[in-house]
Amino acid sequence: MTDIPETAYANRLTTIPLLLLLTTALFTSCSRKTDAGEDGKVTTLGSIEVTAQLVEIRGRLLNDPLYDYAHVMKYKVLQVHRGNVDKDIIYVGHYNPAKPRDKVADARVQEIGGNLKKFRAGDIHRMALEIPIDDYYMGGIINKYFQESKDPIYWAVWTNKVINTDFPY
Amino acid sequence: MTNKKIQIVFVLISVLLAPLVQARQPPNVSVGGQGDSNERAAQLAKEVADKGWIVYAARSSENGTWDLFLSRPDGSHRRNITNTANFEEGGPRFSPDSAKLLYRRFPRDAVINHDLWGFQGQLIIADANGSNPVVIGGDREYPWASWSPDGKQMACLTKRAIEIVDLTTKQVIRRLPRKGIYQQFFWSPDGKWFCGVANTAVMWTIVRMDVATGDTNIIHEFQSCTPDWFPDSRNIIYASRPPGQPGGNGYGFTQLWAGDGEGKHPRLLYGEDGCHIYGGALSPDGKYVLFTKCSEDGGGSERSGAPICIMRLEDAPTIGGESRDLRRVHPITKDGPVLQLVDGWEPYWTYVEVGAEK
Numbered sequence: 001m002t003d004i005p006e007t008a009y010a011n012r013l014t015t016i017p018l019l020l021l022l023t024t025a026l027f028t029s030c031s032r033k034t035d036a037g038e039d040g041k042v043t044t045l046g047s048i049e050v051t052a053q054l055v056e057i058r059g060r061l062l063n064d065p066l067y068d069y070a071h072v073m074k075y076k077v078l079q080v081h082r083g084n085v086d087k088d089i090i091y092v093g094h095y096n097p098a099k100p101r102d103k104v105a106d107a108r109v110q111e112i113g114g115n116l117k118k119f120r121a122g123d124i125h126r127m128a129l130e131i132p133i134d135d136y137y138m139g140g141i142i143n144k145y146f147q148e149s150k151d152p153i154y155w156a157v158w159t160n161k162v163i164n165t166d167f168p169y
Numbered sequence: 170m171t172n173k174k175i176q177i178v179f180v181l182i183s184v185l186l187a188p189l190v191q192a193r194q195p196p197n198v199s200v201g202g203q204g205d206s207n208e209r210a211a212q213l214a215k216e217v218a219d220k221g222w223i224v225y226a227a228r229s230s231e232n233g234t235w236d237l238f239l240s241r242p243d244g245s246h247r248r249n250i251t252n253t254a255n256f257e258e259g260g261p262r263f264s265p266d267s268a269k270l271l272y273r274r275f276p277r278d279a280v281i282n283h284d285l286w287g288f289q290g291q292l293i294i295a296d297a298n299g300s301n302p303v304v305i306g307g308d309r310e311y312p313w314a315s316w317s318p319d320g321k322q323m324a325c326l327t328k329r330a331i332e333i334v335d336l337t338t339k340q341v342i343r344r345l346p347r348k349g350i351y352q353q354f355f356w357s358p359d360g361k362w363f364c365g366v367a368n369t370a371v372m373w374t375i376v377r378m379d380v381a382t383g384d385t386n387i388i389h390e391f392q393s394c395t396p397d398w399f400p401d402s403r404n405i406i407y408a409s410r411p412p413g414q415p416g417g418n419g420y421g422f423t424q425l426w427a428g429d430g431e432g433k434h435p436r437l438l439y440g441e442d443g444c445h446i447y448g449g450a451l452s453p454d455g456k457y458v459l460f461t462k463c464s465e466d467g468g469g470s471e472r473s474g475a476p477i478c479i480m481r482l483e484d485a486p487t488i489g490g491e492s493r494d495l496r497r498v499h500p501i502t503k504d505g506p507v508l509q510l511v512d513g514w515e516p517y518w519t520y521v522e523v524g525a526e527k
Contacts, residue, residue, distance in 0.1 A: 138351045140372035
């Protein structure tokens, strides 16, 4: 073991709290960053635009390169920006949700995207939507709410992440 | 019990169980060995050789693209009937009178997606031997076009609806809600039904739709696709990957099944552990089954297809190869001969003599 001189100890004693303070300040600053998820796509694509909280992802998100599908997720509507949404709880089909939204467009579904990287229950999304899903998407749909809700399913055209806005969630 | 009585009981049990034991033994493997299997396949080849023609897509050795080929069902008299270096072709279907051939044409080097091909490319209708091809629509138009029984109309599956289109005027003469059907859509020979793959409680469900009313009923739920009609319009052939298979690291293997139009009496036609069976179609008299056998899931349209196979329907269920897992689920099989032809994709059969040289 090597002895450490007293001056080095003194330096450390002042440096460590300073670093901690800086780190805390940095995190506080980051946590104050907000993003309402607004961009040129989400505000223009689709006929409906909402900010909504992802309440639940029922079932496993499949990531099978051979097969495409839409997975229906449950949302609580926080704000309607465009169009008519007459319920607080809506069901939204997301195409190949294991993929980040900016990588999801393909031969089957071309007009789709957003900045959301990963779907997590509790997160808030700003989405451009269409309804009903069958008019805009033709492919396999995993709908674990099939038995309990007969509401029409929304189709997610554009999905952006919302960060730390003042929604009461 | 005396020794004599025990002997009698033993003989009786043996006699009763003998047919069962025999049925469990795969002839390809243990009854006659490979030689016997080849002999029986050769016999099947002779049997089908003069039964019309099959058409299918395959990679051309001349230009490397997907072209359409005609051959006798035994694989003889094979010839390329499109031979287009600048296009890929696939999904051929003879018209009900076998005078015409409907297929899709894609740009060169386009990847033909096993699920999307009915939406991709242009619809072409040619003479049954491939001559006089006519472009019916633009890119992605008339998706999943399927012949009407009289060959004068076609049914198409679009996002908004099922559309019945008059082939002469190209006018949509009727629209029906598609009721969740999303691909592989075919009109029955008697004109009364459609079949397709749909979302119901679960996706990948085979359904039948009443053309008159638009009502649907489930034929088979869960991991099932590529349905097609038996000539009697009462039964449907389809591919299915049942759950709970240990093979393929639990992914399982796709098998060929059939069921009646009411969704009852599902039955295995052909399966083989290690292979995914797709492209199921019946001969015009319903006596033979066409299919493809691919080591990878999807049927091989993204690559070079898979071996085209023919078996007798009366030999169903047949299990190929050792297939220990599958034989455990289906212990009683007939294991008839399977005639294996060249690699191809989506084969279709007519008994009409369409294969005469141009």
